[in-house]
Amino acid sequence: PRGRAPPPRRRRHRAARGATLYVTLEPCSHFGRSPPCADAVVAAGLARVVSAIEDPNPDVGGKGHARLRAAGITVDVGPCAAEAARDHAGHFRRITDKRPHVILKLAVSADDKIAASGHKPVAITGEAARTRVHLLRAQCDAILVGIGTVQADDPLLTCRLPGMAERSPVRVVLDRALRISGDSRLVHSARETPLWVMTSDMAEAPAAVKLGAAGAQVIRVAAGAPAGLDLPAVLHALAEKGTTRLLVEGGARVANSFVAAGLVDEIWLLRGPDAIGAGGVPALDAMPLDAITQSPAFRVRASETLGKDSLNIYERA
Template sequence: MVDSSPRQDTDDRRFMAAARRLSLRHVGLTAENPSVGALIVQGTGDGARIVGRGVTALGGRPHAERVALAEAGAEARGATAYVTLEPCAHHGRTSPCANALVEAGVARVVVGAPDPDPRVNGRGVAILRSAGIEVRCLDEAPEATRAFEGFLWRLRYGRPFVTLKMAVSADGAVGRLGEERIGISGPVANRQVHLMRAATDAIMIGVGTAVADDPLLTCRLPGLFGRSPTRIVVDPQLRLPIHAQVVRTAGTVPTLLASTKNPDGAEAVPYRRAGCRLLRIAGYDVDDLRRLMHAMPSAGVQTLMVEGGPALANAFLWAELVDRIVVIRSKVEIGEFGIAAPAGVLHPKGFRLARRERFGDDDWSEWERIEPCSPVSSPTSDASPPFKP
């Protein structure tokens, strides 16, 4: 029988919150597998103690449950296991984690979120319950799934989880026409952006931004350069200068160019020699952007951060491909010839304010999509406007 007492509920939520914090440790480092956190806990209330901790290992294996059970050893028997995602129920390189929990003799399992993988999708919970183990499900999305939102989006919608980030001046601009790059956000907010980069699979800009700003798009926090995301430049006509920073450093940081040009053609040769990979797109409209997004998981991209200019941002917003908007509002004023930020960024519609912080002089806000995305489907619109990155 499920214990629904206030003390047990408090314990469950406290330890699940700890398991979720643990899961964040390997976000972006577990390949196609989700970064899951697991805790094995003996006792309740003031007498509760953690006897095993686990997070999905680098590269995706072993899974969090097995790491936590190995640490707990014999103390797992009669304990409660807190797992941020439903334990797997399918055979791969090892037997299912649900079976491992049964064999370890745990008494209860608290699950943070269901796993939509068709090989799991309730089967993990069924294995546990059929063995007489008490199971409680705590589904508190979206916070519950943040560590593996890309994994869920790939399975549910066939595309990455997309975060659109923009720094906006006090007078609503993102830059100035005819000027070199202008720093809008301050150093504290910039460090937060680099942390976001370290936790995402890929970062995307349009070729216009690449030409105007010549960004490096890496994670430049001490010790985290190796976690720089794959860089994607939407460059339909291959007009990115061969001396651009993203091209010159393509041998060090994975770089992908989305272009209408033949990846094996003569125009692509200099980029390939520099280490860039080319992904062919059909054209310029928003349906082409949707198709590009549906190609991302096969390129290893489950989470995508869009840092481009207003044109690319508007295209993503119009196509309803944005799942989170991060707006950094600065005290800096651009003045005359300022490039206006998209209205969908200044006044998000269909999104809820999920987080607000103050980083130095900058106001940082995060907006989450309210309505769920459409299921996986092929783009069919005949009225898609062009996007010119």
């Protein structure tokens, strides 16, 4: 009941004794930020644990299940493994590939454009689709755009759903030459919502110092192909900082770069009902959109109708 203190731990353990615990991931068996989960399960006197999937983390990797079995607890592994793997995709990707799970979000017109002529922003989707995107932002650790998007749109990149501002992801900007303006909304809000600016080893130090003084964090990585950054190095740096789910919301060039490099794990393709017409900006720059929608590398996992808009979610096949 509301307002009543929780029962003492000893009483909660008695209530759990002999029960079955269902978990989506193997309970850990090592000391990290908190004591081992497996020890807590043993102390609670549980009789059975149903675990969807083994943790690929070498610090765990079967040791948690072994600890439970050694204590006489029945352990069943495997139910709903595919669903659990999807839910923990970010953790798995970070452990196995040293990078986050990358979600590419594209909002395109009926004729596969993302902006009007001259990169002029235009409303493509309606309120229901925008709400869905803000919920996705809240479910990701970080959101990434390129400096072109920052200069063209001056975005805030926060979660603007009521009561969920604190769930806003870290904002990440790819900015090889540190061209981001100190007057941008991203920099102005850097002390409220973290801002990481990824730049090259050659970027000028004074600009980095100014960003740091404004509350942003400058992260240097190797430069990449023409005027860009080494994307694997960017992702590795983000993974080192604990990022497991990265939402890429950049413009056509950034989207193209991630797709071409084979670094996209999931695609959220939102499509509005209206065409933009000649001169509009193609969703993937010079790459046709069917390079992903018709690619054998991806399959449709889910489809939704959001008002007048549609959403197709693709995952690696």
